[in-house]
Amino acid sequence: xxxxxxxxxxxxxxxxxxxxxxxxxxxxxxxxxxxxxxxxxxxxxxxxxxxxxxxxxxxxxxxxxxxxxxxxxxxxxxxxxxxxxxxxxxxxxxxxxxxxxxxxxxxxxxxxxxxxxxxxxxxxxxxxxxxxxxxxxxxxxxxxxxxxxxxxxxxxxxxxxxxxxxxxxxxxxxxxxxxxxxxxxxxxxxxxxx
Amino acid sequence: xxxxxxxxxxxxxxxxxxxxxxxxxxxxxxxxxxxxxxxxxxxxxxxxxxxxxxxxxxxxxxxxxxxxxxxxxxxxxxxxxxxxxxxxxxxxxxxxxxxxxxxxxxxxxxxxxxxxxxxxxxxxxxxxxxxxxxxxxxxxxxxxxxxxxxxxxxxxxxxxxxxxxxxxxxxxxxxxxxxxxxxxxxxxxxxxxxxxxxxxxxxxxxxxxxxxxxxxxxxxxxxxxxxxxxxxxxxxxxxxxxxxxxxxxxxxxxxxxxxxxxxxxxxxxxxxxxxxxxxxxxxxxxxxxxxxxxxxxxxxxxxxxxxxxxxxxxxxxxxxxxxxxxx
Numbered sequence: 001x002x003x004x005x006x007x008x009x010x011x012x013x014x015x016x017x018x019x020x021x022x023x024x025x026x027x028x029x030x031x032x033x034x035x036x037x038x039x040x041x042x043x044x045x046x047x048x049x050x051x052x053x054x055x056x057x058x059x060x061x062x063x064x065x066x067x068x069x070x071x072x073x074x075x076x077x078x079x080x081x082x083x084x085x086x087x088x089x090x091x092x093x094x095x096x097x098x099x100x101x102x103x104x105x106x107x108x109x110x111x112x113x114x115x116x117x118x119x120x121x122x123x124x125x126x127x128x129x130x131x132x133x134x135x136x137x138x139x140x141x142x143x144x145x146x147x148x149x150x151x152x153x154x155x156x157x158x159x160x161x162x163x164x165x166x167x168x169x170x171x172x173x174x175x176x177x178x179x180x181x182x183x184x185x186x187x188x189x190x191x192x193x194x
Numbered sequence: 195x196x197x198x199x200x201x202x203x204x205x206x207x208x209x210x211x212x213x214x215x216x217x218x219x220x221x222x223x224x225x226x227x228x229x230x231x232x233x234x235x236x237x238x239x240x241x242x243x244x245x246x247x248x249x250x251x252x253x254x255x256x257x258x259x260x261x262x263x264x265x266x267x268x269x270x271x272x273x274x275x276x277x278x279x280x281x282x283x284x285x286x287x288x289x290x291x292x293x294x295x296x297x298x299x300x301x302x303x304x305x306x307x308x309x310x311x312x313x314x315x316x317x318x319x320x321x322x323x324x325x326x327x328x329x330x331x332x333x334x335x336x337x338x339x340x341x342x343x344x345x346x347x348x349x350x351x352x353x354x355x356x357x358x359x360x361x362x363x364x365x366x367x368x369x370x371x372x373x374x375x376x377x378x379x380x381x382x383x384x385x386x387x388x389x390x391x392x393x394x395x396x397x398x399x400x401x402x403x404x405x406x407x408x409x410x411x412x413x414x415x416x417x418x419x420x421x422x423x424x425x426x427x428x429x430x431x432x433x434x435x436x437x438x439x440x441x442x443x444x445x446x447x448x449x450x451x452x453x454x455x456x457x458x459x460x461x462x463x464x465x466x467x468x469x470x471x472x473x474x475x476x477x478x479x480x481x482x483x484x485x486x487x488x489x490x491x492x493x494x495x496x497x498x499x500x501x502x503x504x505x506x507x508x509x510x511x512x513x514x515x516x517x518x519x520x521x
């Protein structure tokens with residue numbers, strides 16, 4: 001009974017912020033709601049006796065959320081203290097259709113799966129997970145590593161390109177020579193001297 | 195009574211209440227200690243008036259904080275502004291749950307204790323940024339942005355350094371790590387040299403994470419008033435300030451658990467040893483705070499990305515090799 005109640009609470013804490021992520025118009029609020037959703041997911045992992053996944057969920061998404069926030073502030077227009085997300089309503093019908101289709105597919109997959117155990121028989125330990133990653137799933141692990149490396153390299157290339165551009169703009173020649181500071185007021189310096 | 199304690203919900207509640215009480219009491223007198231220490235460093239006396247040697251000053255401060263008028267700037271984002279201080283304190287206190295105080299005495303012996311503490315202390319940047327942004331104050335926002343930049347950078351070497359004890363002991367559970375150190379070597383000494391470097395990296399990054407000088411760039415009071423806490427008054431300011439003290443304290447306890455043997459030590463009972471080590475590290479932090487200058491933001495970034503990330507990666511690799519072929 002208690003388990004069902006607590007699951008209900010966590011599920012609500014996961015779904016309601018998820019809804020708010022889509023409907024909130026303030027970008028920073030959106031990131032905040034997203035943070036709540038991700039934290040609730042971590043709680044769900046804990047309820048499924050997977051504390052490792054829960055901790056990883058929190059650690060990984062922290063960095064991601066903080067970066068999102070930075071983008072939220074830097075890349076959107078700041079209008080009267082509110083960061084608003086453009087409301088692209090002309091795609092709403094199409095988006096809704098996609099969402100319904102995705103939901104139907106997921107619901108079908110879940111209802112038609114019968115082979116899953118009703119509850120986790122024995123919690124999987126971190127050691128087992130680690131061994132799995134480096135043996136059975138080694139190929140997927142390496143592919144992911146290569147993918148991340150490619151992304152990192154790409155980011156550096158883009159950043160460097162921007163850098164080179166601004167560097168040529170900011171050469172010493174293009175900066176207007178700074179005016180010499182006005183000579184200190186003779187009267188003031190005299191007054192101070194006296 | 196035993197029946198009551200058998201109920202896991204009730205037991206958790208009691209343990210939590212006890213832990214919070216202990217932590218907040220410790221924070222009160224740690225702040226007294228820091229003010230005394232700062233006074234002595236600057237040839238002053240620090241608090242002297244309330245109680246003997248000013249010992250009751252924290253109580254007076256708390257009372258004052260509760261009584262003061264709370265101001266919320268009219269341009270502030272009211273919800274996030276109100277939410278940030280309690281969230282900060284919650285995340286700061288959360289890490290305490292898995293710290294082994296003595297053998298078998300800890301609120302929760304999680305399988306992944308190390309990651310748990312790291313997750314909570316890493317998340318702390320989130321409410322601080324929230325406080326900075328929601329204040330609608332340019333100094334607060336600047337402080338918040340610096341916090342995020344710092345947060346993304348220091349996290350990586352810190353986690354990598356904390357992984358060295360994990361690789362040596364082969365466990366993510368803090369009580370296992372301490373038990374290993376009680377039966378083998380303290381991890382600051384083992385693997386020889388590597389452990390010490392890992393400890394120094396971890397401790398340096400912990401300073402950056404706790405916003406302590408020389409890395410208190412987000413709240414640099416000579417440039418940004420009080421950083422993200424600029425617009426906060428009364429008990430909300432008190433919550434943010436105590437969140438930072440709680441966090442410093444927990445980081446000290448975490449560092450002594452990971453590297454300095456936790457409750458392990460000769461002659462004295464275990465509880466004394468963990469207290470001595472934690473308070474010792476806190477004295478070190480305070481000492482650094484009142485002797486060093488603040489580094490610039492770009493200097494911290496360079497330190498993190500150019501030196502500490504490669505260094506900590508190398509240490510982790512060498513530790514792996516050491517465990518494989520020597521230990």
